[in-house]
Amino acid sequence: MSPRPIPPTSQALRLATTRRGFLVSTGALAATGALAACAPGSSGGSASPGSAPMEVTTDIASLPEQTLVVWDQEVRGGQNEQMERLNAAFMTTYPNITIERNSQSFDDLQTTLRLALTGDDAPDVVEANNSRSTMGQFVAAGQLVALDPWIEAYGWHSSYSPSILSYSSYSEDGRVFGEGRLWGLPQVGESVGIYYSASRLAELGMDLPVTWEDFTEGLRTIKDAGKTPLMLGNVEKWPALHVFGPVQGAHVDPRTIRALGFGNAGASWSTPENLAAAAEIQAWATSGYFNEGFNGVDYDTVWQDFSTGTGVYLIAGSWLAPDLEAVMGEDVRFMLPPKAQGMSTVATTGGTGLPFAITSAAKDKNVAAAYINFITNADAMKALAQTGNVPVNDTASFTTEATSVVNDVMTAFEEVTTSGDVLPYLDYATPTFDQVMGDALQMLLDNRSTPQEFLDSLEAAYTEFTGA
Amino acid sequence: MTAQTTPSATARPPRERRRLSTRRSHVVVSIALLALPVLVYALFMLYPLARVVQLSFYQWDGLSLGTWVGLDNYRTTFTDGRLVGAFVHALVLIVFYAVLPLAIGLVLASLLARSQVRGTGFFRTVVFLPQVIAMVVLAVSWRRIYAPDGLLNSGLRLIGLDALTRSWLGDFDTALIAVGLIGTWVSTGLVTVLLMSGIAGIPKDYYEAAMLDGAGWWRRFWYVTVPGVRAEILVSLTLTVIAALKTFDLVYVTTSGGPGTSTTVPSYEVYNQAFRLGQVGTASSLAVVLTLVIFVINLTINLLGEHER
Numbered sequence: 001m002s003p004r005p006i007p008p009t010s011q012a013l014r015l016a017t018t019r020r021g022f023l024v025s026t027g028a029l030a031a032t033g034a035l036a037a038c039a040p041g042s043s044g045g046s047a048s049p050g051s052a053p054m055e056v057t058t059d060i061a062s063l064p065e066q067t068l069v070v071w072d073q074e075v076r077g078g079q080n081e082q083m084e085r086l087n088a089a090f091m092t093t094y095p096n097i098t099i100e101r102n103s104q105s106f107d108d109l110q111t112t113l114r115l116a117l118t119g120d121d122a123p124d125v126v127e128a129n130n131s132r133s134t135m136g137q138f139v140a141a142g143q144l145v146a147l148d149p150w151i152e153a154y155g156w157h158s159s160y161s162p163s164i165l166s167y168s169s170y171s172e173d174g175r176v177f178g179e180g181r182l183w184g185l186p187q188v189g190e191s192v193g194i195y196y197s198a199s200r201l202a203e204l205g206m207d208l209p210v211t212w213e214d215f216t217e218g219l220r221t222i223k224d225a226g227k228t229p230l231m232l233g234n235v236e237k238w239p240a241l242h243v244f245g246p247v248q249g250a251h252v253d254p255r256t257i258r259a260l261g262f263g264n265a266g267a268s269w270s271t272p273e274n275l276a277a278a279a280e281i282q283a284w285a286t287s288g289y290f291n292e293g294f295n296g297v298d299y300d301t302v303w304q305d306f307s308t309g310t311g312v313y314l315i316a317g318s319w320l321a322p323d324l325e326a327v328m329g330e331d332v333r334f335m336l337p338p339k340a341q342g343m344s345t346v347a348t349t350g351g352t353g354l355p356f357a358i359t360s361a362a363k364d365k366n367v368a369a370a371y372i373n374f375i376t377n378a379d380a381m382k383a384l385a386q387t388g389n390v391p392v393n394d395t396a397s398f399t400t401e402a403t404s405v406v407n408d409v410m411t412a413f414e415e416v417t418t419s420g421d422v423l424p425y426l427d428y429a430t431p432t433f434d435q436v437m438g439d440a441l442q443m444l445l446d447n448r449s450t451p452q453e454f455l456d457s458l459e460a461a462y463t464e465f466t467g468a
Numbered sequence: 469m470t471a472q473t474t475p476s477a478t479a480r481p482p483r484e485r486r487r488l489s490t491r492r493s494h495v496v497v498s499i500a501l502l503a504l505p506v507l508v509y510a511l512f513m514l515y516p517l518a519r520v521v522q523l524s525f526y527q528w529d530g531l532s533l534g535t536w537v538g539l540d541n542y543r544t545t546f547t548d549g550r551l552v553g554a555f556v557h558a559l560v561l562i563v564f565y566a567v568l569p570l571a572i573g574l575v576l577a578s579l580l581a582r583s584q585v586r587g588t589g590f591f592r593t594v595v596f597l598p599q600v601i602a603m604v605v606l607a608v609s610w611r612r613i614y615a616p617d618g619l620l621n622s623g624l625r626l627i628g629l630d631a632l633t634r635s636w637l638g639d640f641d642t643a644l645i646a647v648g649l650i651g652t653w654v655s656t657g658l659v660t661v662l663l664m665s666g667i668a669g670i671p672k673d674y675y676e677a678a679m680l681d682g683a684g685w686w687r688r689f690w691y692v693t694v695p696g697v698r699a700e701i702l703v704s705l706t707l708t709v710i711a712a713l714k715t716f717d718l719v720y721v722t723t724s725g726g727p728g729t730s731t732t733v734p735s736y737e738v739y740n741q742a743f744r745l746g747q748v749g750t751a752s753s754l755a756v757v758l759t760l761v762i763f764v765i766n767l768t769i770n771l772l773g774e775h776e777r
């Protein structure tokens with residue numbers, strides 16, 4: 001941010017930029033330059049990566065009085081409520097532990113976590129994004145502790161599905177994503193799907209699409225009827241990635257998408273299937289299926305427009321369900337992208353909320369592990385559901401009989417994690433991929449690049465990173 | 469000193485010696501008084517600056533041990549299309565932040581400062597208002613104005629210019645201009661108010677003399693007003709050019725550097741590289757180059773200003 005100073009007098013300003021002032025300041029600069037000598041950073045955390053404490057214990061009630069410092073990003077209504085509830089319950093259960101909570105928005109946490117981890121009083125438990133640019137780098141730098149020693153003790157391998165655990169798994173050097181050791185546990189699940197307005201579909205005399213082909217043909221029908229088929233607000237660049245995810249899922253096999261999305265070697269963007277996906281999403285844009293000027297409108301404005309009557313479909317993440325329901329009530333519904341011809345199971349972009357991880361600097365790793373277990377166990381899942389979040393485990397058991405979009409979202413998540421294919425967020429792939437792909441999609445949708453050029457730029461970033 | 473030759477310093481008359489000793493004590497006192505500000509300045513400005521210069525020679529993710537890479541980061545800064553583009557965009561923004569507001573401000577100020585109309589104070593306040601509001605707030609409101617169904621497009625439709633309507637911030641051809649014009653709107657207030665105070669200080673007789681010589685409004689403006697506010701022009705150029713090159717919040721809120729990379733600016737890239745991508749070295753080299761560019765441009769402005777004196 002640029003604080004605008006009170007204009008100084010012209011004389012003072014001129015003095016500061018005279019040659020003499022320049023000489024004085026450069027001299028001083030040279031002097032201070034001599035102070036800086038050693039290389040920045042530390043050679044890893046206080047513990048070697050993945051090393052377990054001497055002895056794993058789940059009994060923390062008998063431990064001496066201590067403080068557990070937790071950094072999270074659960075700031076929105078229901079998110080904050082569940083965190084406060086669970087923290088209070090934890091301190092009631094373990095009076096010897098005091099939780100010191102530091103909660104910031106997602107963006108703020110991304111910005112400050114890096115500095116905090118390397119500081120002298122680093123937090124014990126942090127919520128770290130799964131992506132290579134965050135968790136991947138933390139793992140490689142030895143700033144986190146692997147959770148493997150506690151998996152058995154707390155039975156996480158049975159409560160969590162393997163595909164969900166793979167989202168916070170990295171090899172010990174941080175090179176391989178999606179397998180290896182476990183570095184964090186998420187509380188909530190997410191999936192990208194299609195929101196629709198039941199009444200607007202009925203108005204056009206349309207049925208719910210059963211196949212991907214039905215869905216895409218329906219877009220033309222809506223357009224011909226003079227309505228906006230798809231809503232997208234893409235000024236932030238990342239929203240289009242969530243639209244491309246399901247489109248890619250309809251054309252490309254899940255294994256390839258996983259390798260590309262996790263940024264592991266052995267796959268390629270330059271395939272006929274990816275080309276078909278890129279061509280399809282570009283055709284949507286050039287046929288005018290999206291709202292006008294989508295590259296210049298922000299995400300929040302667009303879903304709000306959708307909730308107040310514009311557009312028929314909105315391809316977006318399940319996290320919007322409570323907000324949309326608040327405005328549209330029973331009229332808004334959510335479905336997974338329908339299967340295209342030749343697909344045996346449903347596939348869509350999705351995954352988990354941010355996983356909670358233990359830092360290498362944590363004072364007592366057993367206390368940190370017990371805390372993570374406490375906020376992700378079966379009781380915690382109940383608290384999450386009560387506060388309007390999508391619990392990551394046993395999701396369908398929390399649905400009610402009522403027709404509601406929140407139930408749709410929970411059912412969808414359960415379906416895609418148990419019998420379908422969860423595809424990783426494509427920006428996980430490399431530390432810079434959110435930028436590369438965001439820019440490339442804006443150009444593709446604006447018809448400034450061909451599908452082949454689009455794939456070429458992604459392939460270049462992917463191969464450079466994987467060293468293929 | 470007097471013109472007569474003195475045999476030696478020891479044989480100086482007593483009065484002379486006393487003057488020297490008071491001068492010496494003056495020096496001691498000034499150093500003592502300066503010590504604290506210099507210390508604070510060194511701690512909070514020079515040391516961090518030196519540290520950034522040091523970091524720019526390392527490849528560092530902000531977490532593990534950095535590795536020395538020499539001038540690699542600088543090479544990246546000058547060859548990476550994205551980063552070079554950011555500097556080009558910053559230069560374009562200088563036109564919008566500094567040159568345009570100066571032109572508009574000069575005309576506005578000369579009209580306002582000499583006018584005897586009531587309500588000048590009110591108008592001055594209105595013009596200055598954008599300076600007082602936080603840039604983030606302005607950016608959010610302008611984002612709404614530029615939206616496809618925003619105020620600007622509604623206005624165009626109202627006067628039948630439907631063909632011109634577009635998503636101003638989402639269009640590759642107009643995004644940078646749209647961002648720049650917000651800068652123009654913000655800077656104009658500051659420049660106008662600065663120039664008004666300058667014009668108020670120009671003696672009235674100059675104008676009367678010029679009128680007697682038969683100079684019209686334009687010539688009075690060009691030969692009396694503009695030279696009379698040279699100092700204020702320098703100040704406003706310095707401030708607005710720095711603001712243009714430092715632009716961060718505006719781009720961050722309105723476009724995130726998009727569409728594509730058509731509105732990225734150096735400050736935004738520094739933030740992006742350091743905090744989002746974990747490339748602290750590249751971010752530091754970019755910051756060093758940006759600092760030097762700001763420094764050189766302002767030095768040039770002020771040297772030109774002094775030169776013309």
